[in-house]
Amino acid sequence: MIEVLFGSRDKENVLQYILAKEKGYASQIADFYGTKPSQIIKQLEALEIGGVLASFQVGKARVYQYNPNYYFLNELKALLKKVRESYKPELIERLLHSKIAPRRKNKPTFERKSNETNS
């Protein structure tokens, strides 16, 4: 919705996900939006360098949260909440109410085959 301000849809998605779920790591966010973890990692790192997010290590995952000392945090959250109201109801429902199902270890993730992308 406002990717023009954030520079990318992925960045908007990352900010919305962490706003709704309070914390998140790259593969979790990528799964939620059906995108590549590498794209999400890039945005998470940029947002941490910019002071918007802060991260900590939990096992093998780097978990990101909002940085409580980010000066524009309240205003950013207010903007994101307003933007969220304009999303499809299904997405709002998933962001706000869906529980994250635990993922079985080593469960294969869906990958689009290369010949599918060409069809």
Place this chain on the structure above:
Amino acid sequence: MKPIVDMSSLELAAYVCDTLKQRGILTTLSGGFCTEIYSHGDYTSMDIDLINQYNEDHKKIVSVMLELGFKQDGRYFYHDNAEYAVEFPSGPPAVGSELIKDVAEIETEAGVLRILTPTDAIKDRLAAYYFWNSDRTLEQAIWIAEKNEFDMENIKLWSLKEDMAEKFTVFKTQYKKIMSAKQGTK
């Protein structure tokens, strides 16, 4: 000027901060190393977070740091003769939703270090306790409070503004308990 190998970590931070200031880049020490200084060694950090006050072009900082003999590895700068890594988080420096306007200065042989005041350093630690429930940073806030003059009323007003009255009470109660125990042992 003494060589970096002979500098304490405080002097190293002051040296970098002062050199950048001379080049027009204002930075302020925050985070774990601030706690290390104010807790007089109760806490040890291994990195120096100098907040880039006005978000000057990072390339300018990189250029000065390389000139000082540091090597860049991602967000961090390392020096062969220094234990501590240096990082430059983006500004503006803030505690919760409050902008930090007044900073303290510590003069050293290697330069002047701009640093959060003890009151703001406590708020910086409390912010992590308030918003992330980090007991570790609550403990750090108490360490700073124990060993420095600070403004409890200012912290109270800030906490109320951040809607954290209950957690402020936890901080104040634990701080008072420790201080009474200390006075009892004297």
